[in-house]
Amino acid sequence: MKAMITGMNGTVAPYVYKELKKRNIDVVIWNREEVSIDSEKVVFDFIKETNPDLFFHIATGPVEWIKYIAKATNELGVKLLFTSSVSVFSEKGTGPYDIQSVPNSEEDYGRYKIAGENSVKEHNPDAFITRLGWQIGSTTGSNDMFDFLEKEQEENGFIEASSKWYPSCSFLKDTAKTIVDVALEYKPDTYLVNSNKNYSFYDIVNHLKEKNRTNWEIHEIISFVRDDRMYDNRIKIKDLF
Structure with missing residues (x-):
C-alpha cells in the first residue's frame, strides 16, 4: 500500500508519516518546491503517476489546491483524507460540539477550513474529513x-x-494514529477528533x-x-x- 502526504513542514503530518511507516505503508511526500500546486493538470498528473492508494492532505495552502486534489483523487479512485479543525466553530459561541453542529467561524483560519471542507465534499463525496483540536507535543x-x-x-x-x-486537544501521536485509522477502517464522513x-x-x-x-x-x-x-x-x- 502507498500513501501520499502533504504538510511535512507542519505539526501533524510528520507524526502521520511515522504512523504510516510503522504500518509498513510506503509514503510519498509532496514537496511544493518540486511539484507545483497552482496547476490542476500538474496536480492530476503527479497523483496519477505516483498512483497512491491513500492521500492525506494535511498542509495549508490555497483552496484551489484542495479542489484540484479532491477532483483528481475522486477521478483516480484514491482515498482522500482532509484535516480540518475545531476552528470551524465560532469563537463567539460555545460548545460542546458534535457532528450536527454547524460550522460558523468568523475568523480567517476557520473560514479557510470551512471552504476547504466544502470543496472536498463537492469534488470528492467519498472523502474523509477529520476536524482536529489543539495538538500537544x-x-x-x-x-x-x-x-x-x-x-x-x-x-x-x-x-x-x-x-x-x-479545549479540544489531543497528543500528536494519538491524533496521527486516529487519522490513519479513519482512512483505513472508517466510512467516508466528517469526524471530530478530540481526547479531552x-x-x-x-x-x-x-x-x-x-x-x-x-x-x-x-x-x-x-x-x-x-x-x-x-x-x-x-x-x-x-x-x-
Whole structure:
C-alpha cells in the first residue's frame, strides 16, 4: 500500500508519516518546491503517476489546491483524507460540539477550513474529513500547545490558564494514529477528533507541567469561559490523561 502526504513542514503530518511507516505503508511526500500546486493538470498528473492508494492532505495552502486534489483523487479512485479543525466553530459561541453542529467561524483560519471542507465534499463525496483540536507535543519549535506554553513562560515568567475553558486537544501521536485509522477502517464522513472529555485548560497545563517536569509558574484565571470540546462516539482515541 502507498500513501501520499502533504504538510511535512507542519505539526501533524510528520507524526502521520511515522504512523504510516510503522504500518509498513510506503509514503510519498509532496514537496511544493518540486511539484507545483497552482496547476490542476500538474496536480492530476503527479497523483496519477505516483498512483497512491491513500492521500492525506494535511498542509495549508490555497483552496484551489484542495479542489484540484479532491477532483483528481475522486477521478483516480484514491482515498482522500482532509484535516480540518475545531476552528470551524465560532469563537463567539460555545460548545460542546458534535457532528450536527454547524460550522460558523468568523475568523480567517476557520473560514479557510470551512471552504476547504466544502470543496472536498463537492469534488470528492467519498472523502474523509477529520476536524482536529489543539495538538500537544513534547518539544519546542513546533506549532502546538507545549511550544505555546514554553513561549508564554519564557516571555512572561508565568502562564495564565483558565479553569473555565475546556479545549479540544489531543497528543500528536494519538491524533496521527486516529487519522490513519479513519482512512483505513472508517466510512467516508466528517469526524471530530478530540481526547479531552473532562479537563479545563488549567487542569491540562498542570498535567503537562508534571508530565514534562517543567518549571512553569501557572496562574489560574476564570475570565475566559468557553467549551470547545468536540464529541464523536464513532472515534476511538485515547483519553487525554
